[in-house]
Amino acid sequence: MIIVKGMENMSRFQDIFLDIESDILNQQYKPGELLPSENQLSIKYNVSRETIRKALSLLLESGYIQKKQGKGSIVLDVKRFDFPISGLTSYKELQDAQNMSSETILVENKKMTIPEHIANFLKVSHDTEVHCVIRARKVDGEVVILDKDYLFTSIIESIPDDEARHSLYHYIENKLGLVIGFARKEFIAEPATQEDRELMTLHNDTHVVVTRSEVHLEDATLFQYTESRHRLDRFRFVEFARRRGPVSYD
Incomplete structure (x- = not known):
């Protein structure tokens, strides 16, 4: 099987995005709460912090979180x-x-x-x-x-x-x-x-x-x-x- 360089990481950060998205929608992470830190998430998912940053960027673009300097990623109210x-x-x-x-x-x-x-x-x-x-x-x-x-x-x-x-x-x-x-x-x-x-x-x-x-x-x-x-x-x-x-x- 041929794996295009970078394809495996792309699939992984998308999977992490979907997993965290599900946790937010199911209120495992509630509005106003902070997500675990990049370091904690990289340990949880056994990936690099760069992969976590890509997943967090997707969450940000999709309106699930807001980044706040010095605090981390705040979960937004998405119950619309x-x-x-x-x-x-x-x-x-x-x-x-x-x-x-x-x-x-x-x-x-x-x-x-x-x-x-x-x-x-x-x-x-x-x-x-x-x-x-x-x-x-x-x-x-x-x-x-x-x-x-x-x-x-x-x-x-x-x-x-x-x-x-x-x-x-x-x-x-x-x-x-x-x-x-x-x-x-x-x-x-x-x-x-x-x-x-x-x-x-x-x-x-x-x-x-x-x-x-x-x-x-x-x-x-x-x-x-x-x-x-x-x-x-x-x-x-x-x-x-x-x-x-x-x-x-x-």
């Missing part, structure tokens, strides 16, 4: 949950897919006339009647998401509290037999409102990330407006992008 930008996925589906330990608190479920600013955003009549469903999402004992949904009563006659607590999309698709088709979304960072501060665990955060969506059924009927307000430090929004190739200007 991925929210797909283009996908149309319910919170319950994300919770199940990412094994989130989460509790939903139903703050409000009532019929009302659509708020004026939402009517203007959707370009619908100001007399439109909607179900207003507000839910606080508690993760690890802290409310980090506030979901505010407005669903047209002309499409959805009623929403039982139990269904609102569990999953609106499960109720709409499996109980009502409607087919949800697509959504248009916008993402923006905004100053936290008084409502955010009252219902969410914001600590000293002054802003939240807001996702606004207008959601349509498969036949293009608009039936829902949703506003999801996220605490900055607990979520990241992800997307898979593929380059289509250079554009020809011929």
